[in-house]
Amino acid sequence: MKKFLLVSALFFAFIILAQNCFAKIWLPSVISDNMVLQRNSVVTIWGWSSKTIEPITVTGSWNGVAVTQDAYQGKWSVQLTTPEAGGPYSVTIEGHETITLSNVLIGEVWIASGQSNMEWSASSGINNAQDEIDQANYPNIHLFQVPKHQSPNPQDDTPGQWTACKPETMKDFSAVAYFFGRKLHKELNVPIGLINASWGGTRAEVWLNAKSLINDSDFVDLKEHFTENKWHSSQPGYMYNAMIAPLIPFEIAGAIWYQGEANRLDPDSYPGILESLIRNWREEWGSDFPFYLVQIAPFNYKEKEAGVLMREAQLKTFKKVPNTGMVVVSDIGDINNIHPQNKQDVGKRLANWALAKNYDFTDIAFSGPVYREGKREGKEMVVYFDYADNGLMKKGDELTHFEICGPDKIFMEAQTRIEGNTVRVWNSKIINPIAVRFAWGNSAEPNLYNRAGLPASCFRTDNWKIELDENKE
Known part of the structure; x- marks a missing residue:
């Protein structure tokens, strides 16, 4: 009997030792080296543990304050208070193992989303592309590119990594988002974090939580007309599930949006859809953050009045939904190119909305008549x-x-x-x-x-x- 008890004790000791040896803490990709955290805020650091229950301690080097929360069923999250802009800092996560994140900046974080005009990069073709690429050395602007993928169900994580802005990272990043962030960086003199989650040809419905449409009877008929195409699904929520949900609750200052061409045949429904998207994102993030959109540019669409009716739909949304702004680009478009090459002024005009409305710049004109x-x-x-x-x-x-x-x-x-x-x-x-x-x-x-x-x-x-x-x- 004593021998049996000894063997059992050794067996269980081995199991516990093995669990500890192979136990792991991991983080979503958006929480990593080079990330930018929102300044003057309470930010969430979260992740998972292979242990069902264990205390997780997170410390930001900017104040040295350690915050501990227990992981529950393998999931954990900790809230840290961030100071005024600065860095680089480190963030340390301690449990049965220790993870240290380096080169963490604190500043302003914005998410960019939409279809091809937001996705469009300098390497795709913009005005003065090579000069812009060569000059894109901004170590205090960091970029997070969400790769294009889709899912029928909300995901916990997405591929991607934070990188400092330099020619080789800027050239394939959203040009509109880059020029927006560059303007903010120069005017505010703080680090800027830009998250790009966009995909050419996508309808607005794919970018919101499908529950927002399922529970809204106004969109029942609309949902019956969604179809597949060769690039991606048009099913509601598929891009939200894969490319937006994994970013929540990463704290952001606001969102910029350039989309609408794919919805032009349903302009009557678009104001309600876009309003639902804005409300949905704000509810999911738990913040009434600003949402600035670009009105689609003039273009020779084959359907008479489809383009102008979409611009009117975007105007209606801007007028109705609080804390939104709209950039007009009728003077910098190209009626023969659905992807106008002047992305610099688009980004600048978006930034002017943010500077005037969010950063108290009183001498900046931000809207046309x-x-x-x-x-x-x-x-x-x-x-x-x-x-x-x-x-x-x-x-x-x-x-x-x-x-x-x-x-x-x-x-x-x-x-x-x-x-x-x-x-x-x-x-x-x-x-x-x-x-x-x-x-x-x-x-x-x-x-x-x-x-x-x-x-x-x-x-x-x-x-x-x-x-x-x-x-x-």
Whole structure:
């Protein structure tokens, strides 16, 4: 009996020793060397342990404060308080083994997402591409590229790694995100972390948690029309599951978004979808962070009015959803190239929204004129604009792309006159004007700006139903 007990004790001791020898702590890829943590915040460091229960201690070298939480069923998370921007620091994770993360910076972290115009890199083709690549040496800008993959179920982790911004890492990273981050870095003089999760050709629905659509009866009919294509699934949630969910709850300052072309045949549904996406991301992250979007550029789409209706849909979302901003790019597009090469100004304009709204820069113009209301005065319509406090201006001899109609709803080219922050619109053949449209076309490149030199968004004063199926060119 004594021999049996001795053997049993040795056996169990061996098992315990083996468990300790082979036990492991691991982290999601977004928590790694070279990561950027959000400054002046409470950030979450999380991971997994092969031990069901054990205490995990995490310490940031910026203050030396050790925070301990027990892993539960192999999962653990710890909250650290971050200071003002700085670094490099280290983060130490201690359990049955010790992991030390190095070259950790603290600054501003932004996520970039959308389809091909956000995915588009310097190596894909942008203005002055080689010069931009050669000059992309910013050791305090760090990049995290989420590779393109999809899943029917939410994932805990994604491949990817944080790298310092240098020519070889910048050239294949989102150009819009890079120029956005570079502008912030230069103006704020703090480290910048950029996470790019984008995929060309994707619809907005794939980027939100599918529960947001399943529980919303407004989208029942829409979901029946999703189809597969040769690049990826169009099923709701598939890119969210694989490319967004694994990043949560990594603390971010906000999001930038460039997408819409793939949804252009469903413009009526898009405002609700994009609103759901913004609300969903904010709920998942537990933060009402800013969300800045790019209105799609002018392009010769084969479906008449599909592009302008999508721009209108994006405008509606911007007007309705709090803490959002919208960049107009009608002056820097290319009607023959769905991927305009001027990504520098797109990133700069996005950054100006953030600088003005999130970082208290009071002397930065961040939006072009946005339609507020139209009023009839006799034979004329007077159009009022927001973001035009210092007045409106035209570039060129004549103000272009205004149309007006009477009760017959037949729009005719209009004469115009700028008066301060309003535009008077008329046509001598129309005695009883009832509606005005501006830049109402897929490839419209109008010339109305505010005094800061930012272009006006397309708009219409009517809300008449436009059936795309009846308007194919």
